[in-house]
Amino acid sequence: MTANLSTPEPVETTSAGSGLSPAGPYAAAAGQYWDAGWRGVLPLPVGKKFPPPSKFTGYDALTPSRPDIQAWLEDRPDGNVALHLPDGVIGIDVDAYGDKTGAHTIAEAQKRWGTLPATWFSSARADGSGISLYTVPAGTRLATKISFPDLGLGHIEIIQTTHRYLVVAPSVHPSGDEYRWRSIDGHAADSVPSPNDLPALPDTWLEALKRTPEPGPTRPDAEPVVVTGGLMSDRVCRALSKALEGLSDVDSRHDAMTANTMALARLVEQGEPGVGDASDVFRGRFVAAVTADGSRTEADANAEYERAWTSALSKVARTPTVEVADAQIIQLADSRRAQEMTVDFPEGGGDVRLHTVADTTTEERGLAGIMLDGATFIHGEPDGVTxxxxxxxxxxxxxxxxxxxxxxxxxxxxxxxxxxxxxxxxxxxxxxxxxxxxxxxxxxxxxxxxxxxxxxxxxxxxxxxxxxxxxxxxxxxxxxxxxxxxxxxxxxxxxxxxxxxxxxxxxxxxxxxxxxxxxxxxxxxxxxxxxxxxxxxxxxxxxxxxxxxxxxxxxxxxxxxxxxxxxxxxxxxxxxxxxxxxxxxxxxxxxxxxxxxxxxxxxxxxxxxxxxxGQVDLIAAAASGGLTVKDAARLLFETDKPDRNKVEKARRKLDGLVRDGRLTSRVATSPKDPVTYHPITVRQEAS
Structure with missing residues (x-):
């Protein structure tokens, strides 16, 4: 697949995994991807992974036309290449570098849901990190992440038409390494894949990753919820903190925004004060983030947030609150002791089970568990100041x-x-x-x-x-x-x-x-x-x-x-x-x-x-026949009559220089004469 779109001047083409042409990655490969059947072929800045052109990614993304591609070829030939996936194609993005756990997460997922078939794989790394492409039925919406919190595993995202995009060959990673394709046979490819070449995601994976509606009965005739004012409660503050944290992932900001507006809307329904202010802060930070990276205009970003917020408020008005969690700790207190109880939500449904955590002492469970004994408190800190x-x-x-x-x-x-x-x-x-x-x-x-x-x-x-x-x-x-x-x-x-x-x-x-x-x-x-x-x-x-x-x-x-x-x-x-x-x-x-x-x-x-x-050099001052404590105080505090406090501060400085081996003190022969301080000479050091 080496066909290239026509450009005003001939552009030398290269295969998509074999290096860059003088014209740059986008000019070299955009035509190949178009001819292979991809339509969301987007330019990125040179050597970077974002931002893509506005309005061509995420929910309600536009599909580029051939004239769009042609214009980008003329304007941004040196840029990197991104693929916004079409409906019906997803990418499993595994991060396995550094302390990322993606390699273990994908192994655990295959253990649970079956082995994934071999497929086309894109990466700029050699450590197992990269994106594997599969087809899914049209209209399918999957979860955006794969994680197993109980095992401490995560760092896998599901790229799909509503979420993120791929950076692909022959783009250059910010580290300087080149993106390359690996074909279904496991070898480096000198061509680009076609959407028609990809295997289907297994049914067991589809069922495990499909998004499901929020459980609970609906209230079709419910009154709309009212966002109340007041100072933000602790629950609202924690929700806002989590929402703002979610905006740090450049590729997941829309999903983070929609998920967290729903969480804030739930707090409205539950009567928590200050949600309106929290939503305003979150909106401002979302708009600032997506306009700063160039992915939206300010008007588009505000409209996107408003749609999500209105939808979230409408949804909570129709459905009662449902607390969903893998496990929650409920603290119950009586006059004798505190009991810990866990609520388990079984995988795949079933009855909720309530368990008492037995055989736990107060020290293991309560305030006493974080107290220190006297010896640890007194002797546990280092002697000096760090x-x-x-x-x-x-x-x-x-x-x-x-x-x-x-x-x-x-x-x-x-x-x-x-x-x-x-x-x-x-x-x-x-x-x-x-x-x-x-x-x-x-x-x-x-x-x-x-x-x-x-x-x-x-x-x-x-x-x-x-x-x-x-x-x-x-x-x-x-x-x-x-x-x-x-x-x-x-x-x-x-x-x-x-x-x-x-x-x-x-x-x-x-x-x-x-x-x-x-x-x-x-x-x-x-x-x-x-x-x-x-x-x-x-x-x-x-x-x-x-x-x-x-x-x-x-x-x-x-x-x-x-x-x-x-x-x-x-x-x-x-x-x-x-x-x-x-x-x-x-x-x-x-x-x-x-x-x-x-x-x-x-x-x-x-x-x-x-x-x-103009720092006072006490060592230099002491070189002219010695320095008394009062003389040092006069120099340090720029006064002819230093008080006792200033004199004692000067004494501590001089004694500190003695401890550091930079001055020596000499006791006067007469009790009436003051102690003098002198620099340590080379002869004194040698002796």
């Missing part, structure tokens, strides 16, 4: 504790946080303000305060970062949260779980919770923060201070809001200056171990970098 940002006792951010960066507008809070963020996701060891930053697995950035401005600032700092790191290790929430995080104290952790993030940056705290001057709100935020930390994650918070003079040395009392905001933090940094200052003051007003600074920071707004400027 730092996310810092080294040893010089720590600005300790693992398992919150860091707050405070300051007035325009002094570089977001810039400093961006420097830390760049180091957190760097592929190589990195620093911020000269201190090492431990690499995070994945960061969730809550860009709630002026997100466009934050995006510009981060572009200056991360614009040259590896795109793979930005895509895989940084997730951004844009705009206000779905719920006040001080009122729904689980939502912060649920957002982090949805993003699969181990570190959260909150920009800024005033947008996360309303009414921070109220102690009840401050305590609520601290509870949300501590819940996140208890889940094994870390958090950096940006916040504001009260209006003070730019020349005043700020202290922790200048942080805006309830005292619970700083009481629950492990470290607090205060920046001060005027908006746009090139040099701002840095004060470490709450410390995990020792106080760092005070420093003057150079704020380079063009590059988005901050660095310590």
């Amino acid at each position: 730092s996310l940002w810092g080294d040893g006792d010089r720590s600005l951010w300790a693992d398992g504790e919150s860091l707050i960066i405070c300051g007035p507008q325009g002094v570089g809070k977001t810039t400093l946080a961006g420097n830390v963020l760049a180091a957190l996701i760097s592929a190589t060891p990195a620093t911020a303000l000269g201190l090492p930053v431990r690499r995070a697995d994945r960061v969730l950035y809550l860009a709630m305060d002026r997100p466009r401005q934050a995006a510009r600032a981060l572009r200056r700092q991360l614009g040259s970062a590896n795109p793979v790191d930005l895509e895989s290790r940084l997730v951004v929430w844009k705009g206000p949260p779905p719920y006040d995080l001080a009122k729904n104290t689980r939502m912060l952790t649920e957002l982090a779980e949805a993003a699969e993030a181990d570190t959260v940056i909150v920009d800024s705290l005033k947008d996360a919770a309303i009414g921070l001057s109220d102690d009840e709100v401050g305590a609520g935020w601290n509870r949300a923060r501590q819940a996140l930390l208890a889940s094994g994650r870390n958090i950096l918070e940006l916040h504001h201070i009260k209006k003070i003079s730019a020349d005043k040395k700020p202290d922790i009392a200048d942080v805006y809001g309830s005292t619970w905001i700083t009481s629950g933090a492990g470290s607090v940094i205060l920046l001060n200056g005027n908006p746009g200052d090139a040099v701002v003051r840095f004060h470490h007003v709450k410390q995990p171990v020792e106080e760092l600074g005070p420093w003057m920071l150079l704020h380079d707004q063009q590059s988005g970098q901050m660095a310590i400027h």
Whole structure:
């Protein structure tokens, strides 16, 4: 099958598995697929898997005409090739790379439903991942995923005319590898398959994967459900969090949207408050996602969501609530003990069975099971501080504790946080303000305060970062949260779980919770923060201070809001200056171990970098005949008359340099003379 569509100029053709022509994958192969009987032959960007042309995929997809193909050949000859499957053809997409379980899932499925016949197979990998094509009866709609949650197996999707599309040979995978076909005989193919060449999906698989109507009696004359207002309940917040998580899969956004609008509609029927707001948030995020990838216009995306939402509300009005699950845990309490009971929904139907979980102790089942004995609590933590940002006792951010960066507008809070963020996701060891930053697995950035401005600032700092790191290790929430995080104290952790993030940056705290001057709100935020930390994650918070003079040395009392905001933090940094200052003051007003600074920071707004400027070098100062504690305090705090507190802070810094082997202390011959500190000379080191 080597026929090619006519183009304005002759295009050299190649076989669909044997490499690219100078004209590119789409120009090389679109004609072959058309002649083989495929009609949804779509162009993709060069070397990418999305987005496809708008309106030619998903539900109500248009079928390209020959003039459409011809126009794409002229406009996008170098693009990759996608196939939107026709009605009656499906693809079983197995992901078996990395920690994906698709290979085990397909083996389990064949064990249950029978061996699949050999067929045409498309892949750019050599690890068993790829898509196998089969025919099904016209009009068949299957489940979009194959998974066995009880076995921890999944990572298989069913591609069909209403769900996703294939990227096919001779396209180039983002990794640089080329897509290739393998024919029914198992060998690499130099041609493309025809829909008529494909074997049928076995009946046992059809029955297992067919979508079935939601069970339950219908109410054809039911009144329409009314979406009520009010604050979102915990159930609604959890449903919204799950819905937003579903939008992360580019190829499944329509199905995720329809499934989750139905879940939200069920909560309307059950009287949960706040579903209207949740739907508005979900709609906004869905529209933003599908317009950003170019697959829909804003008008099309809004219309698509409106159809799904209206349909979901109509459906729940006609059918009573049916709780469907593999197993649910029901907690029953009496005056003596709590019993656990499971509800089992047998495979293939049958009576629902209720079981009591016997022979389980309170410790295994209840609150006592998560308590620690005294020895474990006291001796289970390491002796020193483990730092996310810092080294040893010089720590600005300790693992398992919150860091707050405070300051007035325009002094570089977001810039400093961006420097830390760049180091957190760097592929190589990195620093911020000269201190090492431990690499995070994945960061969730809550860009709630002026997100466009934050995006510009981060572009200056991360614009040259590896795109793979930005895509895989940084997730951004844009705009206000779905719920006040001080009122729904689980939502912060649920957002982090949805993003699969181990570190959260909150920009800024005033947008996360309303009414921070109220102690009840401050305590609520601290509870949300501590819940996140208890889940094994870390958090950096940006916040504001009260209006003070730019020349005043700020202290922790200048942080805006309830005292619970700083009481629950492990470290607090205060920046001060005027908006746009090139040099701002840095004060470490709450410390995990020792106080760092005070420093003057150079704020380079063009590059988005901050660095310590004019830092006092106590070792150099001690080189001129020694340094007393009071002299060190005068240098560090820029005062001729340091108070006792400043003197003691200076003493701790000098003693720390002694412990590090960089200074030595000398006791005076006269009791009236002060102790002096001196650099360790080469001779002293040698001795």
